[in-house]
Amino acid sequence: MQTSKITRxxxxxxxxxxxxxxxxxxxxxxxxxxxxxxxGKKIPPGQAKKMNGDKSAKAYAPGQQKKR
Structure with a gap:
């Protein structure tokens, strides 16, 4: 009986x-x-937009960049 408990x-x-x-x-x-x-090639604005999950490619287009 005791060995049964120990085994269990x-x-x-x-x-x-x-x-x-x-x-x-x-x-x-x-x-x-x-x-x-x-x-080293540039990514098209539409592809950059897709990679970052944005809705507009305007921020990635070179002609739409603001000069500082």
């Missing part, structure tokens, strides 16, 4: 240990996308 407790402890180790070993990976132009 040991099984519960081993299952809990397995679950804890499984959760701890999980990892996440974050991928960062580099949205630079290939080989």
């Amino acid at each position: 407790i040991a099984v519960v402890v081993l299952v809990l240990l397995f679950l804890v180790l499984s959760v701890i070993s999980c990892s996440t990976h974050t991928h960062v996308h580099n949205h630079s132009a290939p080989s």
Whole structure:
């Protein structure tokens, strides 16, 4: 009777240990996308707008830039 309790407790402890180790070993990976132009070319205003999630390409068009 006593060994049955010890065996049951040991099984519960081993299952809990397995679950804890499984959760701890999980990892996440974050991928960062580099949205630079290939080989130094300028990006068209429409593409720059899409990459930044804006609604208008006016801010990216060279003729629409304000001089400081």
